[in-house]
Amino acid sequence: MTDTAREPPPLHTDFHEVEDGEDLFPESPAAQQPQPASLPALDISTNSNGPKQDSLMDDDPEDLFAGATEEVSLDSPERDVLLSDGPSPAITPITPPTSVIAPRIGHAHDDMFTHSSFDEIEEEEGGDSFDVHISVSDPEKVGDGMNAYMAYKVSTKTSLSVFKQRDFSVKRRFSDFLGLHSKLASKYLHIGYIVPPAPEKSIVGMTKVKVGKEDQSSNEFVEKRRSALERYLMRTVKHPILLKDPDVLQFLENSELPRAVNTQALSSAGILRMVNKAADAVNKMTIKMNESDAWFEEKQQHFENLDVQLRKLHASVESLVCHRKELSVNTAQFAKSAAMLGNSEDHTALSRALSQLAEVEEKIDQLHQDQANADFYLFSELLGDYVRLITAVKGVFDHRIKTWQKWQDSQVLLLKKREAEAKLQFTNKPDKLQQAKDEIKELEGKVQQGERDFEQISKIIRKEVGRFEKERVKDFKTIIVKYLESLVQTQQQLIKYWEAFLPEAKAIS
Amino acid sequence: MLVPGSGSALRSVSVDLNNDASLVIDIPDALCERDMVKFTVHTKTTLSSFQKPDFSVPRQHEDFIWLHDTLVETEEYAGLIIPPAPPKPDFESPREKMHKLGEGEASMTKEEYAKMKQELEAEYLAVFKKTVQVHEVFLQRLSSHPVLSKDRNFQIFLEYDQDLSVRRKNAKEMFGGFFKNMVKSADEVLISGIKEVDDFFEQEKTFLLDYFSKIKDSTAKAEKMTRSHKSRRGFLSKNANLGSVCELKNQKFEFLLEKLSDLFEKLRKVEGRVASDQELKLTELLRYYMRDIQAAKDLLYRRARALANYENSNKALDKARLKSRDIPQAEEHQQQCLQKFDRLSESAKKELTSFKGRRVMAFKKNLVEMAELEIKHAKVSLTAHPIKHTV
Numbered sequence: 043m044t045d046t047a048r049e050p051p052p053l054h055t056d057f058h059e060v061e062d063g064e065d066l067f068p069e070s071p072a073a074q075q076p077q078p079a080s081l082p083a084l085d086i087s088t089n090s091n092g093p094k095q096d097s098l099m100d101d102d103p104e105d106l107f108a109g110a111t112e113e114v115s116l117d118s119p120e121r122d123v124l125l126s127d128g129p130s131p132a133i134t135p136i137t138p139p140t141s142v143i144a145p146r147i148g149h150a151h152d153d154m155f156t157h158s159s160f161d162e163i164e165e166e167e168g169g170d171s172f173d174v175h176i177s178v179s180d181p182e183k184v185g186d187g188m189n190a191y192m193a194y195k196v197s198t199k200t201s202l203s204v205f206k207q208r209d210f211s212v213k214r215r216f217s218d219f220l221g222l223h224s225k226l227a228s229k230y231l232h233i234g235y236i237v238p239p240a241p242e243k244s245i246v247g248m249t250k251v252k253v254g255k256e257d258q259s260s261n262e263f264v265e266k267r268r269s270a271l272e273r274y275l276m277r278t279v280k281h282p283i284l285l286k287d288p289d290v291l292q293f294l295e296n297s298e299l300p301r302a303v304n305t306q307a308l309s310s311a312g313i314l315r316m317v318n319k320a321a322d323a324v325n326k327m328t329i330k331m332n333e334s335d336a337w338f339e340e341k342q343q344h345f346e347n348l349d350v351q352l353r354k355l356h357a358s359v360e361s362l363v364c365h366r367k368e369l370s371v372n373t374a375q376f377a378k379s380a381a382m383l384g385n386s387e388d389h390t391a392l393s394r395a396l397s398q399l400a401e402v403e404e405k406i407d408q409l410h411q412d413q414a415n416a417d418f419y420l421f422s423e424l425l426g427d428y429v430r431l432i433t434a435v436k437g438v439f440d441h442r443i444k445t446w447q448k449w450q451d452s453q454v455l456l457l458k459k460r461e462a463e464a465k466l467q468f469t470n471k472p473d474k475l476q477q478a479k480d481e482i483k484e485l486e487g488k489v490q491q492g493e494r495d496f497e498q499i500s501k502i503i504r505k506e507v508g509r510f511e512k513e514r515v516k517d518f519k520t521i522i523v524k525y526l527e528s529l530v531q532t533q534q535q536l537i538k539y540w541e542a543f544l545p546e547a548k549a550i551s
Numbered sequence: 552m553l554v555p556g557s558g559s560a561l562r563s564v565s566v567d568l569n570n571d572a573s574l575v576i577d578i579p580d581a582l583c584e585r586d587m588v589k590f591t592v593h594t595k596t597t598l599s600s601f602q603k604p605d606f607s608v609p610r611q612h613e614d615f616i617w618l619h620d621t622l623v624e625t626e627e628y629a630g631l632i633i634p635p636a637p638p639k640p641d642f643e644s645p646r647e648k649m650h651k652l653g654e655g656e657a658s659m660t661k662e663e664y665a666k667m668k669q670e671l672e673a674e675y676l677a678v679f680k681k682t683v684q685v686h687e688v689f690l691q692r693l694s695s696h697p698v699l700s701k702d703r704n705f706q707i708f709l710e711y712d713q714d715l716s717v718r719r720k721n722a723k724e725m726f727g728g729f730f731k732n733m734v735k736s737a738d739e740v741l742i743s744g745i746k747e748v749d750d751f752f753e754q755e756k757t758f759l760l761d762y763f764s765k766i767k768d769s770t771a772k773a774e775k776m777t778r779s780h781k782s783r784r785g786f787l788s789k790n791a792n793l794g795s796v797c798e799l800k801n802q803k804f805e806f807l808l809e810k811l812s813d814l815f816e817k818l819r820k821v822e823g824r825v826a827s828d829q830e831l832k833l834t835e836l837l838r839y840y841m842r843d844i845q846a847a848k849d850l851l852y853r854r855a856r857a858l859a860n861y862e863n864s865n866k867a868l869d870k871a872r873l874k875s876r877d878i879p880q881a882e883e884h885q886q887q888c889l890q891k892f893d894r895l896s897e898s899a900k901k902e903l904t905s906f907k908g909r910r911v912m913a914f915k916k917n918l919v920e921m922a923e924l925e926i927k928h929a930k931v932s933l934t935a936h937p938i939k940h941t942v
Binding site: 368373391392519543544 | 778
């Protein structure tokens with residue numbers, strides 16, 4: 043085995059340099075099999091993904107990895123009320139993938155496994171040339187009164203093998219999206235994957251829609267939401283790990299989905315979430331980590347700065363949109379007034395010219411409105427998305443700190459127990475001594491686990507950040523190009539309108 | 552702050568009025584001193600009624616107002632459209648900005664401060680140009696009018712090299728003016744009420760009254776629109792923040808963002824020019840003609856008053872005839888009123904016709920120029936978009 047010769051890769055290693063331990067894979071299915079059985083009280087078949095699960099088990103090894111997470115997902119959302127992404131999943135007996143791999147103590151395997159599976163996926167991705175396209179469309183109001191909701195059609199077109207079909211669609215409602223996000227968050231955030239945040243709830247917006255006001259602002263709201271949901275799904279599937287996640291697949295493919303009640307703001311889950319968020323905030327302030335890795339420190343600073351700048355930019359783009367709308371209103375008013383003026387003008391040619399002017403101004407007004415929409419949808423929403431994404435990134439960094447803290451805590455505990463054991467050596471209590479020794483052994487395991495967890499999360503974060511930055515550049519580039527194109531178009535239209543008006547003006551005699 | 556001479560390009564709201572070379576007036580520069588603007592009025596003339604062929608005098612805005620009011624009050628000119636007085640120079644907006652700039656100096660970066668200062672100076676300049684133009688046009692209209700150009704007070708205004716303040720209205724007279732205006736608007740009802748004997752005037756009256764209200768409305772809306780335009784460009788500048796969003800070691804991307812910031816800067820400048828051009832050509836045009844139409848309405852009012860006087864004198868004559876008393880005075884009075892009225896009507900007709908011609912021409916000129924400028928600016932912004940290709 044190539045990996046026996048290898049030590050745990052140092053934290054500073056750049057991901058791309060490390061090779062796959064491809065030899066791992068033949069071994070892993072065998073090693074993996076006992077695991078699911080040892081995990082308490084889990085019946086795989088209760089998962090609606092049953093049949094697919096088996097196929098997952100049989101196919102690529104990295105799907106086993108996904109299969110391992112399957113256990114967790116069965117547990118956290120449905121059993122444990124959706125707690126914050128931090129401590130809880132780790133505390134429950136079923137820890138995420140890292141514990142599944144735990145038995146292979148002292149091996150570089152673990153990190154190798156997860157990391158190389160990641161690599162594998164990327165290779166596969168490269169080969170497939172990422173062919174998944176999701177669109178969210180046809181918002182429909184279902185039901186009436188306060189229980190009404192909007193159902194969206196989620197259509198997927200793909201050629202990837204992980205999906206059952208090439209072209210299919212399902213109906214989903216907003217809380218389904220939120221449910222998907224919370225499942226993914228609880229599974230992945232605390233190991234360091236940047237899970238794209240879901241669009242925000244809006245009580246005001248939804249109430250308007252529910253009440254049935256068919257006006258401009260509620261249409262805008264629905265459109266805004268639809269587009270946000272589409273972007274959310276596209277971002278999620280662009281992530282190579284999340285794409286293979288059974289919850290995501292289930293979301294995209296299953297015609298019926300269990301109602302995600304835990305996403306409601308006023309449910310017990312919601313309240314627990316808020317409490318945990320507050321607790322987290324306090325913890326963040328009290329934990330002071332000795333950052334041994336300059337990369338992380340630099341990156342954290344970088345993201346802080348980025349956050350501030352993006353928020354500023356977002357705010358100013360929003361006010362730009364506002365002003366453009368105001369300009370459009372004023373232009374429309376002027377157009378009307380000019381038309382009236384043209385009517386009362388008794389010199390025929392001038393009258394005609396003035397009416398023309400009114401028309402031109404009206405068209406320009408429409409142009410301004412369209413431009414405002416472009417400003418908004420292209421730019422402003424993108425910025426808003428990224429502000430939220432950066433929050434998720436910061437969350438991931440925070441998890442790393444928490445993981446470190448856990449590791450440190452168990453180390454401290456171990457030290458204490460060792461001292462206690464040393465003391466016990468001199469007393470004549472063999473059974474207590476034995477107990478102490480057992481505890482120490484357990485703690486040693488925990489400490490090692492903590493260290494591994496920490497290294498792993500650090501690794502994953504590095505890779506994720508690299509991916510995130512690449513995606514960010516791509517996203518911004520595309521949007522900027524589109525925005526510029528819309529600006530260019532506006533100018534061209536302006537020219538056309540004024541050029542049409544000019545001869546009319548010249549014709550006045 | 553001195554402003555270089557305004558060429559004919561700026562004389563946009565009135566068509567070229569200096570056709571008659573015997574009296575050429577312009578305002579080559581002006582000084583802005585705290586609250587006051589001092590205009591240098593320069594006259595070139597071949598007329599013998601002036602002492603020198605070429606001279607300049609400093610004048611303040613109040614002097615212009617004095618001249619206007621004197622002309623309005625001159626009985627002889629009752630049948631003429633007196634060119635509207637130039638509005639008071641309004642430096643309120645740039646002054647506010649300067650204040651803000653001074654306050655915010657500590658909190659802004661050097662570049663931001665320099666940029667704002669530049670903008671501020673440009674705005675000052677724009678307001679300045681506008682006010683110089685408007686004062687100049689007033690004088691030029693006077694000089695090109697066959698009757699008004701010979702006015703004694705006009706000559707004094709142009710020539711008198713001392714301060715005119717002694718001749719200016721004192722507070723009491725101003726009050727008198729205020730009351731006169733009040734009475735006038737009450738009498739506007741009189742105009743519409745009077746039975747018109749002449750078709751021409753009937754038409755003109757209807758047209759002018761209606762047109763005036765429409766143009767007033769249009770002016771207000773145009774002003775609003777122009778204001779929106781101006782404030783909008785302020786936000787494109789914030790997008791310069793984009794550059795800082797970069798923070799990546801990706802060179803191409805950095806380059807792109809830099810170009811983008813540059814682009815937004817350029818667009819902002821263009822927007823600014825569009826806004827001020829629109830203001831000059833469209834809003835100023837409407838504003839000016841609104842005032843001009845008011846002056847035309849004033850003429851109609853005076854004529855209506857004369858008509859009312861004439862009718863009253865008729866009634867008085869009838870009464871005198873009834874009482875067989877003071878008949879010759881009443882007849883005399885009636886004759887005078889009739890003459891006055893006829894005189895007024897005749898000159899008013901001439902004035903109104905030429906007014907219409909002038910107005911149509913000015914509209915045409917400005918609309919054409921505005922359209923051309925808009926096209927030019929749009930084309931300029933298009934060429935500022937080359938970065939699409941570097942992506």
